[in-house]
Amino acid sequence: MQHEMQACVPGTPGDHLMAVLAANAREHGNAVAMRERERGIWQETTWQALLDQVLAAAAGLQARGVAAGDKVLIVGDNRPALYFAMLGAIALRATPSPAYPDSTPEQLLGQLTREGVRHAVAEDQEQVDKLLGLQDQYDGLELIVYDDPRGLEGSTPAHAIAFTTLAQQGRQCLQQQPGLEQDLLTRAGSDDVAILLHSSGTTGAPKGIPLKHRHVLFAVRSAAQAGYFGVGESHMAYMPIAWVGDFIFTIAAALALRFTVNIPEKQETVQRDLREIAPTVYFTSPRAWSTMLTRVQVGMAESTPLKRRLYDHFMPYAVALERRHLAGHQPGLLQRLWRGVGELLIYGPIKDQLGLSRARHAYTAGEAIGEDIFLFFRALGLPLRQFYGQTENSALCAAQEAGTVKLHTVGKPFPGMQVRISDSGEILVRGGNVFDGYFDDDAASAEALQDGWLHTGDAGHLEDDGQLVVLGRVSEVVYTTGGARFIPTFIENQLKFSPYIKDVCVLGDGRDWLAALVAIDWDAVGHWAQERGVAYTSFADLSQQPPVYQLIAGLMRTVNAKLPAPTQIRRFVNLHKEFDPDDGEVTRTRKLRRGVIAEHYGEIIDAIYDGRQSIEARAQITYETGESGELRRELAICDVGAAEARA
Structure with missing residues (x-):
């Protein structure tokens, strides 16, 4: 070869x-x-x-x-x-x-x-x-x-x-x-x-x-x-x-x-x-895998009672088997036979509908993927693995090996590539895949490339078996006024594991406590609302429905339970619009531009920390023609611990 x-x-x-x-x-x-x-x-x-x-x-x-x-x-x-x-x-x-x-x-x-x-x-x-x-x-x-x-x-x-x-x-x-x-x-x-x-x-x-x-x-x-x-x-x-x-x-x-x-x-x-x-x-992003899972779940919810019963039995069964497999346990003969029945009735047809029936290699990268999403696709029989890379190192740096997949790592470096962790906790990379410097920017090049090592800007650590764990951007390590250290992207990724949250911006740098601006997922929340008889007319209207606030607050409480008390989210707002690359709020790859968000939503952020229960929000939007306009909406501000207490 x-x-x-x-x-x-x-x-x-x-x-x-x-x-x-x-x-x-x-x-x-x-x-x-x-x-x-x-x-x-x-x-x-x-x-x-x-x-x-x-x-x-x-x-x-x-x-x-x-x-x-x-x-x-x-x-x-x-x-x-x-x-x-x-x-x-x-x-x-x-x-x-x-x-x-x-x-x-x-x-x-x-x-x-x-x-x-x-x-x-x-x-x-x-x-x-x-x-x-x-x-x-x-x-x-x-x-x-x-x-x-x-x-x-x-x-x-x-x-x-x-x-x-x-x-x-x-x-x-x-x-x-x-x-x-x-x-x-x-x-x-x-x-x-x-x-x-x-x-x-x-x-x-x-x-x-x-x-x-x-x-x-x-x-x-x-x-x-x-x-x-x-x-x-x-x-x-x-x-x-x-x-x-x-x-x-x-x-x-x-x-x-x-x-x-x-x-x-x-x-x-x-x-x-x-x-x-x-x-x-x-290969696709965690967000796309999440969207694919939502499509499967919506499709099964709208299918026949028999198909729903088969799905509700075989999918949890396969997920449990995969969880045990990742923990090092091999299934017995009867388990393999029953899984084969599931392949015939559920797993195979779903993979066929998704276009992944022949996929020998399936990957996700760009940000962390939710454990439930990761386990679901592996339970289907897809060999889904995570990998790590940046544009500066030609996208390919490290990946999970087929037999050593862990839920929290991105795997080991590829042959000929070296990874080490600096004293400050930054991931450094060296190899023939690493670029030679930025275009027409000597200062940035000198900062990124030092002694032959690419300073990735990512925080992480290496486990004893050589597998790499990525925590988030070094530049995004911030502190509350009380000195609590946190990485907003880490908490945001935990929240975005839910299909109901498309984007979220965690606040708290230089503040007494953490809060969040949430952009719901229109398709997933819309279907959730229809299933429960919640009426709405638009994205903005859906975002402000009390049951939707209760849904998002529940997700936040689940994530908070995994975080130290000083870094738990206390209050949040469901925004009346998505973060939009045309408005400069996210990049084309949907990375947050925090400075722009702080400027666009400054009044909302102040209202959150002032203790107000609602605010009339104004948002500047850019249409496809290049013209701009203003969107106004009364937004509720919700305490995570009491989702019903909203204006």
Whole structure:
């Protein structure tokens, strides 16, 4: 397997993504590399056809002025043309710089300005219009390549071109210049930047994180050596292309391990398409696993009485077996036989409905996952495991081994990667997967990289068997006025284990006691309310219903029981809206921007700590058009110990 994973000796100048792609086309040219569902039909692209598309994109981009060192903005949902263009830019030694598809014009402007972007590849009219709307503020954009022509045909701006036209021009260049193809295959080097990703920007402007060919290939090969995934996996590309996970899985691992990448028709059809493909490797966030569990629970609640009785028997049975298995106990013959019956009647059908019937590798990362959620999916028979990584270390650093899964750890480092804990309790990482420094930010680079070690900013510890425990961000360790030490994210994650809480911001830094701002989960709480006959008309109305306050207070009391008294939550508010990335309250990966939240909800926070029972809240909201408005609502303030005592 090791020979199959490498195009040449790792670390040498010729070991790069284009060399791996060329080897795949040469040795496995007729095998399927990519599928895209288009108008209900899966269209297949072989490795040879993928290479041809990438070379055509590279030649076309070069003909349009893209050169080594240029930054190429990539914006849109997962589409083959965007990946072709991304790899085409890489072949030219230019650097793809992806943005989230729901980025606001202001966020795109910041990225264009900071990186001096001259070329962009956009999915459709929506993204093109965003870029064109910035012309008065940024006149450096010379080329826009778009994939979907709908809405643009007949009114194409002078400096915009369809991807199909660009690729056709590229093919002409390849025909007219016999040596160009080989040049494009060998121009890149292992020490070139393959992708420019970005930090979440929770405390300011996002930092650029350049990952080189050698970083991402080292990470993928190391993870494969540890059995994290293998050659020939089937993978669904639905994660945002601006997130490191998508680049590592859909580009780096797909090339190095010859994955078949499956692209859904659109984001709204992911679940349907996932079921048809049934990938062998599946990775998503704890929040997505929680949403999936909620969907199962809602579906079972609405099914026939017989199915509900079977579910209510077999699922607790499987969870109990899995809990005992994780504690080191092996099931007996009768237990295995009865579990087999459950597989036939309940577990198998549920996995089939979720599209995970073939999943050999299932992972979660990004934040802590609830014990109940984790146990549920493992009880179904999915080999769900946790892993740990950051953009700065190519997303792959440590993972739970199949036979040593613990509920509270993220596993052991992959081969060739080292982890240690500093005297201050910070997790430090060293290995070939670690980046060389931030883009155009020497001060931040010097702070993050010291003596060859990446300072992750995460607090944690290593257990005696070498497994890593992640506690939260070092920067988020705060204190009450009484000196009680706590990490807000740790408590928030405990609360978000419930499907009824989508987001929560724990308060208490420099205060006498802790409080919380809660954004309920609209779908889960809405279904809960319907089942109990609680009437509501909107998100804001639902959030303020007394039974909903009682529900959330009960969840908080459960979490409080696990916390020291000085760090228990005393009061909370159910907000009348979700935290919104367009309002700057969370990042695109839903990390809290605490400074913005403190500013937006300052009056509510003051009311909580003043002892008031309610407050008229005003919230600034940003619509999809970019216009803003104000939302007003009377909000109750609830004592956790007395949920009924509300105005």
